[in-house]
Amino acid sequence: MAFQKAVKGTALIGGGAIATVFGLSQFSQYRNKHGTLVRVQAAEAVTVPKSKDFPTREQQILALQTTSEFDVLVIGGGATGCGCALDAATRGLKTALVERDDFSSGTSSRSTKLIHGGVRYLQKAIMNLDLEQASVLKESLEERANLLEIAPHLSAPLPIMLPVYKWWQLPYYWFGIKLYDLVAGSQCLKSSYVLSKSRALELFPMLRKDDLVGAIVYYDDSTVMGFRSNREVRGVLTAWCGAAALSCVGVMELVVLSHRALPSGAVAAQRSEEVIDNCFFYAGQEFDVRAKCVINATGPFTDSVRKMDDQEVPNICQPSAGVHIVMPGYYSPDNMGLLDPATSDGRVIFFLPWEKMTIAGTTDSPTDVTSHPIPTEEDINFILNEVRNYLSVDVEVRRGDVLAAWSGIRPLVTDPNSKDTQSISRNHVVTISESGLVTIAGGKWTTYRSMAQDTIDAAVQAHGLKAGSSKTIGLQLQGAEEWSPTLYIRLVQDYGLESEVAQHLASTYGDKAFEVAKIAQVTGKRWPIVGKRLVSEFPYIEAEVVYGVKEYARTAVDMISRRTRLAFLNVQAAEEALPRIVDIMGKELHWSEQKKKEELEAAKKFLYYEMGYKVKSDQLTDSSEISLTPADIERYKKRFHMFDKEKKGFITILDVQRVLESISVQIAENTLHDILNEVDLNKNGQVELNEFLQLMSAIQKGHISGSRLAVLMKTAEENLHQRLVIPVDRSGGGL
Numbered sequence: 001m002a003f004q005k006a007v008k009g010t011a012l013i014g015g016g017a018i019a020t021v022f023g024l025s026q027f028s029q030y031r032n033k034h035g036t037l038v039r040v041q042a043a044e045a046v047t048v049p050k051s052k053d054f055p056t057r058e059q060q061i062l063a064l065q066t067t068s069e070f071d072v073l074v075i076g077g078g079a080t081g082c083g084c085a086l087d088a089a090t091r092g093l094k095t096a097l098v099e100r101d102d103f104s105s106g107t108s109s110r111s112t113k114l115i116h117g118g119v120r121y122l123q124k125a126i127m128n129l130d131l132e133q134a135s136v137l138k139e140s141l142e143e144r145a146n147l148l149e150i151a152p153h154l155s156a157p158l159p160i161m162l163p164v165y166k167w168w169q170l171p172y173y174w175f176g177i178k179l180y181d182l183v184a185g186s187q188c189l190k191s192s193y194v195l196s197k198s199r200a201l202e203l204f205p206m207l208r209k210d211d212l213v214g215a216i217v218y219y220d221d222s223t224v225m226g227f228r229s230n231r232e233v234r235g236v237l238t239a240w241c242g243a244a245a246l247s248c249v250g251v252m253e254l255v256v257l258s259h260r261a262l263p264s265g266a267v268a269a270q271r272s273e274e275v276i277d278n279c280f281f282y283a284g285q286e287f288d289v290r291a292k293c294v295i296n297a298t299g300p301f302t303d304s305v306r307k308m309d310d311q312e313v314p315n316i317c318q319p320s321a322g323v324h325i326v327m328p329g330y331y332s333p334d335n336m337g338l339l340d341p342a343t344s345d346g347r348v349i350f351f352l353p354w355e356k357m358t359i360a361g362t363t364d365s366p367t368d369v370t371s372h373p374i375p376t377e378e379d380i381n382f383i384l385n386e387v388r389n390y391l392s393v394d395v396e397v398r399r400g401d402v403l404a405a406w407s408g409i410r411p412l413v414t415d416p417n418s419k420d421t422q423s424i425s426r427n428h429v430v431t432i433s434e435s436g437l438v439t440i441a442g443g444k445w446t447t448y449r450s451m452a453q454d455t456i457d458a459a460v461q462a463h464g465l466k467a468g469s470s471k472t473i474g475l476q477l478q479g480a481e482e483w484s485p486t487l488y489i490r491l492v493q494d495y496g497l498e499s500e501v502a503q504h505l506a507s508t509y510g511d512k513a514f515e516v517a518k519i520a521q522v523t524g525k526r527w528p529i530v531g532k533r534l535v536s537e538f539p540y541i542e543a544e545v546v547y548g549v550k551e552y553a554r555t556a557v558d559m560i561s562r563r564t565r566l567a568f569l570n571v572q573a574a575e576e577a578l579p580r581i582v583d584i585m586g587k588e589l590h591w592s593e594q595k596k597k598e599e600l601e602a603a604k605k606f607l608y609y610e611m612g613y614k615v616k617s618d619q620l621t622d623s624s625e626i627s628l629t630p631a632d633i634e635r636y637k638k639r640f641h642m643f644d645k646e647k648k649g650f651i652t653i654l655d656v657q658r659v660l661e662s663i664s665v666q667i668a669e670n671t672l673h674d675i676l677n678e679v680d681l682n683k684n685g686q687v688e689l690n691e692f693l694q695l696m697s698a699i700q701k702g703h704i705s706g707s708r709l710a711v712l713m714k715t716a717e718e719n720l721h722q723r724l725v726i727p728v729d730r731s732g733g734g735l
Contacts, residue, residue, distance in 0.1 A: 479510020
């Protein structure tokens with residue numbers, strides 16, 4: 001009864017405010033319906049020649065070197081840069097794009113996997129009467145709807161639960177979420193609704209029960225955004241529009257050849273240099289690229305490119321680090337996310353199902369600009385503590401369950417044209433320098449298309465380029481044209497792929513999944529017929545490595561972090577897959593044995609520092625404290641001495657093999673070496689008693705989970721114990 005009264009009371013309290021917004025919503029719906037017609041017309045208006053094959057890297061380099069002059073040259077191959085290049089190319093402008101590293105190697109691949117309007121933007125718009133926040137919200141909701149339309153294989157509506165633990169919060173949050181639906185208008189994914197306590201726990205059984213009043217569920221867009229979406233943008237850009245888009249090409253300098261003296265506008269040149277080693281025969285080659293307009297879309301590196309143009313220009317980028325962690329899928333339901341609207345320090349944290357795992361984040365703290373951001377133990381523990389606040393006491397949130405962690409740099413900006421240059425803009429900012437350099441900064445993944453449209457509009461006006469209006473609204477990304485929710489069934493039936501692998505390929509590549517399936521190797525098994533997995537617990541197959549090279553992957557890091565998502569899902573699984581990945585890439589790219597060794601080491605270094613392997617391994621060191629009870633110490637010593645029969649004080653591979661043979665278990669020697677190496681803290685080829693006790697102490701404290709040695713030794717002990725006990729029924733039942 002009280003629950004119903006709270007909801008009814010809210011309806012009365014919020015009625016007036018909703019009525020005020022209703023008129024705006026009706027106008028928004030009219031615009032949205034009108035916009036749908038515009039989308040169809042815009043997509044049909046793209047008259048550039050379409051070829052569905054990727055041009056080779058050699059062809060792209062040749063185009064970059066031999067084209068006398070481009071209309072637009074974009075620096076930066078993230079979401080915004082590729083969006084700008086696509087917008088320019090579809091307007092008929094001769095376009096080129098260069099990226100220093102891999103496409104989406106920076107902020108674009110390290111975001112929360114959510115395309116959202118931004119509930120917090122709405123809250124701030126109302127509470128602070130902030131029109132800028134309202135503008136960002138409106139734009140985000142429109143772009144969210146567009147992304148669902150142009151890339152249905154990469155995104156889908158996701159219900160997100162907002163648990164409520166105080167009665168007064170129920171009407172407050174209900175009103176806010178309903179307003180969120182109302183502002184979205186006809187583009188509202190699904191209507192939000194209120195849940196009772198029992199229903200909330202039924203849908204999210206891991207939720208903390210104590211003091212739970214109920215919950216509110218609203219919808220945003222779950223996505224595999226990041227490299228995949230950027231890849232589909234580039235697919236249209238290069239295969240359909242004929243633009244030259246190259247990774248591993250760095251900017252050395254910007255040279256202004258004319259200060260807007262020509263009718264066509266300022267002419268700029270960019271000196272580029274391939275920064276990747278052993279990249280065919282182009283290694284280290286310098287060349288000039290001439291363009292009428294240069295666009296700076298380099299995210300956190302915005303100011304470094306602006307200073308190439310003008311050393312005296314003030315910085316506008318305010319970098320902020322956001323850390324995410326990935327945990328096992330059992331921490332959240334398969335189809336329900338969770339929002340913590342007010343963490344202990346006032347930030348918002350999402351807790352979302354992603355790739356059958358659970359992703360939690362993000363933090364938000366000032367940082368320095370770097371190409372290699374590293375997650376800190378402090379940030380990881382902050383997220384874990386916030387997660388603990390919302391999960392049942394029956395669910396032990398363990399540090400050892402963090403399978404991967406990463407940090408991304410969000411390039412917040414101050415508007416140089418604003419009177420208050422210290423105020424951070426939540427929207428994107430487009431600026432044009434005296435020499436004509438166009439800079440796009442700020443914004444977020446969700447709004448990359450509208451950011452690109454504003455940028456090219458500004459470039460066309462400033463440089464007098466001959467181009468019409470933007471044509472990217474409603475323009476389907478590569479993979480979407482013939483995709484359907486049942487496409488994966490055809491992959492299973494036509495090629496003999498595992499159902500899980502087929503679903504992964506369909507949701508990752510869209511209708512291009514057939515191209516991956518065609519090059520999948522025969523397994524030699526009854527089932528699946530084709531598709532050899534890189535690691536057993538993830539649906540990535542070897543054929544994706546071959547296809548990834550076609551998608552311009554140049555390094556092993558490119559493959560484990562962006563062509564597949566192994567590094568972001570489980571760093572240990574990624575490390576396990578690395579040798580095979582390097583072998584396949586080596587064959588495709590003609591690597592020498594020395595090059596393969598270098599790639600393997602570089603990828604391991606990437607996992608160790610940037611993907612959280614270091615902070616994970618730091619949970620067990622030779623200085624780790626042993627906090628076990630005397631009884632536990634004796635129990636674990638006894639288990640250890642079952643392997644260390646000679647009382648040497650350490651165990652080796654031979655000791656483990658001897659015990660395993662006694663219980664008829666066989667494990668490959670190289671696998672045993674890896675198992676012991678995880679615990680061998682001083683790396684002397686053996687596990688000492690103190691190291692074993694440190695391991696068991698760390699497991700008890702939740703700092704480590706999934707230790708293969710601990711499980712192996714416990715299982716062996718249980719098997720040996722069962723063999724020593726003679727059951728009565730086998731002794732004949734005598735006295």
